[in-house]
Amino acid sequence: MPFAPLQNDTFLRACLRQSTDHTPVWLMRQAGRYLPEYRATRAKAGSFMGLATNTDYATEVTLQPLERYALDAAILFSDILTVPDAMGLGLSFAIGEGPKFAKTVRTEADVAALAVPDMDKLRYVFDAVTSIRKALNGRVPLIGFSGSPWTLACYMVEGGGSDDYRAVKSLMYSRPDLMHRILAINADAVAAYLNAQIEAGAQAVMVFDSWGGVLADGNFQQFSLAYTRRVLDQLKPSFEGATIPRIVFTKGGGLWLDDMKDLDCHALGLDWTVNLGKARAQVGEGPDGKALQGNIDPNVLFAPPEAIDAEVAKVLESFGTPHQGPGVGATHIFNLGHGISQHTPPEHVTALVDAVHTHSRRLRQRG
Template sequence: MNPKNDLFLRACKNQKIERTPVWLMRQAGRYMKEYRELREKAGSFKKFYKNVELAVEASILPKKILDIDAIIIFSDILTPLESIGMNFDFKEGEGPVFENPIKSPEDIKRLKPFNVEDTDYVGQIIKGVNQKLNREIPVIGFAGAPFTLAAYMIEGKGSKDFKKTKTFMYNHPQAFKELLDIIADMLIDYLNLQIQSGADAVQIFDSWAGYLSPKDYKEFALPPIQKIIKNLKRDYQPVIHFTKGVAGFIDFISSSNADVYSVDWMVDIKDAKAKLYPKAAVQGNLDPTVLYADKEAIKKEVDYILQSWGKDSGHIFNLGHGLMPDMDVEKVKFLVDTVKELSFKVRS
């Protein structure tokens, strides 16, 4: 059964739309009092996203509070890595920290085969959201891209320069490609599980690929994403490809063959449209820090993006990256309402 509000899905496919659909990356997060209460009830971040009931509640908060046009499930990009033997936990102020990071090509050989049943709770979250919202709006599943996950596995945590990852990549290019291929095969199964469980779309997050040169991106990061997209078992479900730092790759990124490209604020939306549309739809691309400004400034920036895209379909309004924990929920709601209001005017 298709969702009642299919505006987001129509925009993904460049079909006719009445207004621009809007959802926001990290739209269920600590800036919401209700989210903080759920997280406290869970006890830890990992227990939170593994608790189906609480994760469903967190996922649907943006529909209740913001009235967005699509739900992205509450989970984490690192979720499937435990199944292949990567042990990690989330430390306050540090984010994820791995007990057993990959330091040599030999370490890749110790990775276990991925068992999709280990992530069955993610499928249950998708089913729970669809049931709870009575198919009101589309549900988006997601995964981290192979390069981004490999970077976490090698660095052992987040990084400012990804020195260990890139050193490994340059010293052991073949082993690095093997690692990316292992991750790609895992993600094909993982995303297919999400689609089979009722996800209406899936987004691949390549948060760290912007640290690569265009040459290295083409050689290492792009092929495994092409492989994933090619091997997904889907009917109508679009794939969204998000690369932070996409400006360096905008001329050739469409060769990943995604249906939608999510772009950050480092590329002008007009340039993104010129390079990607109508072969694919475009998602983005407000700088999240605009939400710290006053409402007039927010309205001005929203208007610029909507006017720059114009009356064509094929645009989903979103941020260039995720919402931050200290943002004002009232301003986030104002942003969503403003997109709806102004996009009607642009299209009239």
């Protein structure tokens, strides 16, 4: 289906390591509880899943932050746990609590019952992608996403969030064969899910390995990175003539940039513990380098606007002047080091977005 031509391709160009006139910015969880208009729409929907499964509501909340802020990309409003929900685990969200699954995956029988779900069960996601893409009308690109195979496995085994990852790590250490089986199914499901989002209109896709950083060195490579790689190997590199950039974000993954630099993706997301300048030297330079995304501490947004401005400048200075001119080189996409807090004052986001655009233009002029 024909979509409107893109008016602002800064984000896509930065993903592909091409020069841009400013550093693009978008925020993880940019459609969310910190916005009063989001809370009003969620109240109308009656629940989080009521919001996520309704095409009109999902479209409305995806566009809300773009009405307020000069962001350079939109991200699909959904949840990382839609795939295991489609596997029949029964996802629910209680107010004030995190996600919960009615069923867990812990025994040999549980694992034997797992399969890549019929993508028709996730039709509501793909309908939302198409609806959002139309509603954007070419304003900015649309990012689709999924949780990583390991992150999904954490929730599936634990039955929800966890402080100590005891159940999932117990399974991993005692029955690595079962863990590998879960991860293989998850990887194939995530690849099918992201490909369907691309076909529905997503112009870039992101894999959130939110819990990769809880693994020990060695186990990260074996149980997380290997299966993220399995996802990337199956993704459509382009659709209808356009390259589809892929971003991989591992929270706590700064230790393993050397292992991640040969992933078949365009950009690596970084949390706030990583020095951008060092990461650029490590993985951002050269013809096969990665664009870097991140990585201001989300809690900076609780400081007054002048402090936010100063912290934004520090992050941009840390990366240095991005590639300019023809060809490809080191590029930066500005983002938070994790999702925005629900308690963030909305006007502080204005200060952040404006500071990114102003300082990044100045940085390029300085050259």
